[in-house]
Amino acid sequence: MENNKNKTSQKQKDKKLKKSSIIDRYFNKSVIIILVVMLLLLINNQRQSQQLYQSVKDLNLTYQDVQTENQLLQDKIAEQNGKLDTINTQMEIFLKERISKDQFTEIYMQLQELTGMVSEEQKREFYINRIVNIVSTSNKQLESETIYEIAKNIYETSLKYNFNPFLICALIKVESNFIVDSVSDYNAYGLCQVRRFIAKELAENIGIKWNGAEKTLLNPIENIKIGIHYLSLLYDDFGDIKLALTAYNHGPFKVQEFIAQDNEVPNGYTDKIFHYYAQYRGFDMEEIDEILGRDSEK
Numbered sequence: 001m002e003n004n005k006n007k008t009s010q011k012q013k014d015k016k017l018k019k020s021s022i023i024d025r026y027f028n029k030s031v032i033i034i035l036v037v038m039l040l041l042l043i044n045n046q047r048q049s050q051q052l053y054q055s056v057k058d059l060n061l062t063y064q065d066v067q068t069e070n071q072l073l074q075d076k077i078a079e080q081n082g083k084l085d086t087i088n089t090q091m092e093i094f095l096k097e098r099i100s101k102d103q104f105t106e107i108y109m110q111l112q113e114l115t116g117m118v119s120e121e122q123k124r125e126f127y128i129n130r131i132v133n134i135v136s137t138s139n140k141q142l143e144s145e146t147i148y149e150i151a152k153n154i155y156e157t158s159l160k161y162n163f164n165p166f167l168i169c170a171l172i173k174v175e176s177n178f179i180v181d182s183v184s185d186y187n188a189y190g191l192c193q194v195r196r197f198i199a200k201e202l203a204e205n206i207g208i209k210w211n212g213a214e215k216t217l218l219n220p221i222e223n224i225k226i227g228i229h230y231l232s233l234l235y236d237d238f239g240d241i242k243l244a245l246t247a248y249n250h251g252p253f254k255v256q257e258f259i260a261q262d263n264e265v266p267n268g269y270t271d272k273i274f275h276y277y278a279q280y281r282g283f284d285m286e287e288i289d290e291i292l293g294r295d296s297e298k
Contacts, residue, residue, distance in 0.1 A: 127155045127165050134169050134280060139178040146220065150178070150191070153224045161232040168228060170276035171245070174269070180220045189217030192227025202226045202233075241292055245270045 131151035135142065142150075154172075158165040175193040176182040183189055187196045194202070196213040203210050206229050208222050217223050234244040234252060242265075247255040249269040258265045274288045283291055 124155065128152055130280070131155060131165060131169055134166075134173070135178050138173060139180075142178070142180070146180070150220050150224070153221050157225050157228045161228050163228065163231070164277075164281075166280040167241075167273070167277050168224075168231075169280055170273045171227075171231070171248070172224075173276045174272045180223075181218050183218075187213075189213055190223035190227075191220055192223050192230075194223060194226050194230065198230070199226060202230050205229065242267070242270050245273055 128148075128151045131154050132147055135147045135150055136144075154168050155165045158168045172178055172191045175188075176191050178191060180191060182191070182193065184193060188194060189196060189199070194217055196217070199213060199217055200210045203216060203222070203226055206225060208216065208225065210216055217226070231244060231248055234247045235241060237252060238244050238247060238255070243255055243259075246265055246267070246269060250266065255265060257263075275285055278285050278288050278291065281291065
């Protein structure tokens with residue numbers, strides 16, 4: 001009986017041990033599985049971290065590339081802007097220095113004259129045609145024959161006294177606006193507004209018969225000859241075209257008085273003449289001193 005109990009007790013112990021062993025095995029397997037899962041998760045996380053790191057690294061590289069390309073683009077834009085600025089500067093210089101058609105023609109004629117490649121007849125035709133245009137534009141009431149005679153005499157008489165014909169055109173433009181029968185309140189007559197009290201002596205000096213102020217000075221051809229002769233005398237006296245023109249307007253004694261008293265000589269009249277003179281020759285008013293300098297060298 002007692003042996004049976006011992007056997008039964010032994011069996012129960014064996015069952016417990018067996019059960020415990022099974023539990024231990026399952027536990028160990030579970031732990032291993034958990035560890036493996038954790039290891040896999042860790043490896044996966046490590047891979048994700050590496051991938052994330054690589055992505056961040058690639059993103060940084062891409063950003064640097066973008067920055068580099070952006071800088072290159074900015075450099076190119078700056079270079080293009082520099083080229084545009086250069087072009088604008090060149091255009092501004094061109095616009096300031098460009099010459100008009102009349103200016104080009106004037107320069108061309110001077111060059112041709114210097115090189116002896118232009119005949120006197122070509123030069124004469126050029127000036128007379130330009131003067132005809134100036135006269136007809138100023139006074140549309142004149143007949144074409146009269147306009148041509150005025151232009152021809154301005155050209156021929158100007159050359160005789162070594163004046164540029166366009167300077168005489170400018171003087172007449174200011175004095176009478178090419179109105180042949182113009183008479184001022186100061187008894188100045190005709191195109192050049194020659195004053196009556198000096199006109200007779202001037203006319204006789206150059207062989208023009210004096211038939212009274214109206215008949216003589218209102219004759220456009222004789223008026224031009226007398227007026228240019230008078231300007232020539234004043235230029236000989238003062239040796240300066242500005243002073244000569246001022247004396248033509250104010251009188252020589254008045255100009256001598258300005259100079260003697262060291263007073264400033266008025267320039268309003270001469271500025272008007274030089275304005276038209278520069279216009280007729282196709283130059284700017286700022287270049288008038290240079291133009292007059294070249295004229296005086298001829």
